[in-house]
Amino acid sequence: MKSILDTVARWLPGTPEIAVVFGSGLGAVVEDFTALSVLPTSDIPGFPAISVSGHAGNILFGSYCGKNVLAFQGRIHLYEGHTWTEASLPAFIAVETGAGILISTNAAGGINPLLDPGDLMLIRDLLIPFPLPRRWHVPATPSSAPRTGFSGSLIDQELADVVRNLAARNGLPIRQGTYAFVTGPTYETRAEIRFLRRSGADAVGMSTLPEIHTAWKRGLKTVAISAITNVASTVPTILTHEDVKDQARLLLPRFSRLLCEIVSNL
Numbered sequence: 001m002k003s004i005l006d007t008v009a010r011w012l013p014g015t016p017e018i019a020v021v022f023g024s025g026l027g028a029v030v031e032d033f034t035a036l037s038v039l040p041t042s043d044i045p046g047f048p049a050i051s052v053s054g055h056a057g058n059i060l061f062g063s064y065c066g067k068n069v070l071a072f073q074g075r076i077h078l079y080e081g082h083t084w085t086e087a088s089l090p091a092f093i094a095v096e097t098g099a100g101i102l103i104s105t106n107a108a109g110g111i112n113p114l115l116d117p118g119d120l121m122l123i124r125d126l127l128i129p130f131p132l133p134r135r136w137h138v139p140a141t142p143s144s145a146p147r148t149g150f151s152g153s154l155i156d157q158e159l160a161d162v163v164r165n166l167a168a169r170n171g172l173p174i175r176q177g178t179y180a181f182v183t184g185p186t187y188e189t190r191a192e193i194r195f196l197r198r199s200g201a202d203a204v205g206m207s208t209l210p211e212i213h214t215a216w217k218r219g220l221k222t223v224a225i226s227a228i229t230n231v232a233s234t235v236p237t238i239l240t241h242e243d244v245k246d247q248a249r250l251l252l253p254r255f256s257r258l259l260c261e262i263v264s265n266l
């Protein structure tokens, strides 16, 4: 961990105000960055290999919508066999580099029948419906004291209100709901989807929770947004990662307008 943080610190050309993690198919937003510096994660000794297509495996720094932004184009997932701590690396890096806010984005399946593919959903709450295969373990770092215990929500509700109001003021439709975290590696069975619906989940995905859990523990404020790429269907359908990426590409223009609005106003 220390050598990863040191390598990023040596490369980093400025001080980020905001860090953004891009979910599957959403990383193309970095084309709008200026004064861009790119650090391929494969150049960072000890950085876990990113093997999922649609995740480029880059850490980037640049100017975006008036702010210095540190961006992660490529996530580390539990379903690739990585640990909770490895999956949380964007949050550790955001904390160490001084970014005050982490915006975490993902592709997710819609569980709530009111959510359609193409919708954006502000995550208001989290659900961990199935037992996790690994311990939730976040090692202490010297730079900030860890927070322990759960009180209320990992989601900063005041910041979520700000985002909600920004979207409304700018005529950008955004839904709100609960994100259920599952480990994968397969998409959900029909029985699991029925279970998730009854449990109060609005959307389901295989990412985001490790990094926002770690961000919360480190005192970093977080905004989390799901791009609904498919309906998690209880009738037989075959969902592929290609379908998810294709739908993410379609909603990219609306996603990037919303993200720009958030970044410039936070």
Ligand code: HPA
Residues within 6 Å of the ligand: 107, 108, 109, 110, 187, 188, 204, 205, 206, 229, 230, 231, 232, 239, 244
């Ligand atoms: N399930 C889990 N993860 C996902 C889905 C889904 O339906 N869509 C995009 N990521």
